[in-house]
Amino acid sequence: MSGAAANPNSGVALKARLRYSKLGKVRFTSHRDMARIWERTLRRAGLPVAYSQGYSPRAKLAFGLALPTTFESRAEYVDFNFSTDDVDVTGFAELLTPLLPVGVTAIDAVVLRGDAVSLQQAVTSTTWLLQVEAAPEAVLSWIERVVEAPAIELTRERKGKETTDDVRPAIHALRLSEPEECSDADDSLISITAELATQPRALRPNELLSVLAPEFTFRRGRRLHQWIASDGAQLDPLSAGATQTPRAELCAS
């Protein structure tokens, strides 16, 4: 990787994308907290992070869609920019996990294609594990009503303006969770798995749980996957952005 002169990426010789999980007590940290934690962790690891120019140089990191505070995740992503290409991306999980707070685990990383689209723009949907306190029948009947509804009007506020949209198209999938999705979660709660669109406007888990008058209380949330739709298939962000497409986890929706 020579000639790192291209303008938006000046000083960047290598890009990498990493997947990590965030489980346990650290779920109470915010998206901003995680950004600071990553900056410190990369410095501690001695990795050649590229810095922005100017008076207050900032490490060039790019995060994906913010995870709500109090949510856990098995699928968080961050893109790193390095100033040299002398970086062993395959060793990231082993190198970084011991430097991260307990509960944050680096899982896998890939070298990113130069033309990879940013996480914020590329991710098209997210799969959530949502745990609620309720009678099982109440949950089942709500799922049925949502899935079968031709349209679901939801009024939301953004930038001080109220808008009403049909959010049904944003609900790609909604069902009771499979055992393997919630094996380590609180089994006194009922687990729902929902795949929700993040584009053109994201449907948030709390918004989903407010439609069609559900009779239950939301307790815990966890992100299970993030997806990038590509030619009718869904790729996870590592496969979608990697220089070669290794062991691409293709998943028909």
Added chain:
Amino acid sequence: MWAQLEPLLDRVQKPARYIGCEDGMQIPEHHAGAVSWLLTYPDTYEIGLPNQGLQILYEILNERPDAAAERAYAPWTDLEAELRAVGLPLFSVDTHRPAPGFDIIAFNMSSELVYTNLLNCIDLAQVPVRSEDRSSEHPLIGAGGHCAYNPEPLGDFVDFYVLGDGEEAVSEINVVVNTWKQAGKPDRESVLRELSKVEGVYVPAMYVPEYDGKRLTSITPKYSDVPDTVEKRTVADLAEWPYPRNQLVPLTEVVHDRLSVEVFRGCTRGCRFCQAGMITRPVRERPAEQVRSMIQEGVRRTGYDEVALTSLSTADFSDIATVVGDTMDDETAGMGNVSVSLPSLRVDAFTVGIAADLQRGRRSGLTFAPEAGTWRMRQVINKLIREEDLYNAVESAFSQGWRRMKLYFLIGLPTETDEDTLGIAELARNCVAIGRKYTGSASVTVSVGGFTPKPFTPFQWFGQNTEVELNRKIHLLRDDVRKSKGVEMKWHDPKATIVEGINSRGDRRIGRVIQHVWEAGGKFQEWSEHFDYEKWIDAMEANGLDLEWYTYRHREENEVFPWDHLSAGLHKDFLWQDWRDSLAEVGLEDCRWTPCYDCGACTGYGIEHVVASAVPPAGGSQGTGQDLASGHEIPVTLLTRPQKSGVSA
């Protein structure tokens, strides 16, 4: 109690402040042979976590096999309500252990406005707030920090205080409490009596105050084996205490989110309003080599990209220039983009030069503390900054790219006239004029605080300005500043200054006021959205105590102070003389570089200033009245470091 706590955290603001999990956190082993300490900061996590004193003791205690220390911070009002609703107590953030299970709950007390929070934390720990109502099954309540120098207002609530440096005292306390614990915690009075014999420990219950009407006449020990006077503790050589070794790195934002390295303790500038400078004498510098290694190891371990070199006046550190230079030039792992900050800038061009060397980031604002608006006033308070010093500093800063200055001032100082008050505006205007030579956007923010007299300072005799008078001065100054382009003014609520004054020099009777305010719901009083002056005034009246007498009254020479049975090493007659000198507008030089004037701090404890250089750092007049623009040899004898290796001169 994590399982019970966790569901509550889903419902509160900023829950990350309750989870612990910091890098540097310890998970101590609690066992029957160890005294358990809950080190508690009685304010929010964001403010309390960076506190270095608490972190130092946390490490020292956890290095002992017979101690286990965890940390707690005051929960914000939303979590407090949740805890109380389900009957859960205050808890440690390390292992989420309930506070009532600890042997000792020890508080860091650094501001008078957190006093009601101390009561609230004790109550949340499910311990009776009044010492006399506790039994052996309750934790002992300890306290330390600068507010320990007038422990009387909290004397009914705190079982024991530590005066001065805690590094050595905590271990001695641990031994006493462990002996009591191993004996099955017989009666509480016995352990308090033993604690009162530990040097530097003050047990209020072992002392009886006597009054004659409003006047305090004496505070004397209840038993013959309890010392008449409690002397503060002083660590002779900072080199022996390179703590914290593993500074805590929080997962969430805190007020000072950076590595801190304490470069020296104590200050002999002799500013007469400054309690910290009086009670922490003598000056004890950390060897430059140790400072360098603490920076290097700290940066590598924490991943921080900012280091603060802390002390009461860091530009006075003998090796400041080389330490800063070495740090900035250090290209070893992790040191590449580290910036250094000096939280306490001295007012002179030399200091600005250092600041310019080390500030790699944007040069947005610099802060100086001239403290008073006229040379006359600065002589009274012994902050001997000449106008040239300030203007040179400001010129140097603007010329090197800074665009905003913040200037700190006190109002309500002894002998202050309206001319002195208006002098603040004059200084600020002149600074703006200097700045406009370099940038059209030059601006100066004047930050004004009301002065509260503190124990063990020459101003302990001074009758504080009334709330009305402070307000009048603020308005006078504000009206004058309004006319000035580029000068902005901010001020501290005078009502808060008065409440500080009640607690600062109050006697044990003020305890009833503090309890009254707390019972009326007065918590987080240092937070403007919670501060409630009326509650304090009501509480004074309800308890038949006279606000005027406690705060606004000038004290007499031989008046018995509520802290006369304590000692910070300073002779009372030295302080009185300094008070007389102050009124005569006579300055006093810095004794690091001039002959000793026997304040008592060194001679009383058989320790000495530990400084690496006989030459005061270059810059300004250094309080000597001489031009020391390039550093200046002053004929003094320097004493060697007390023992072992390190710097000697």
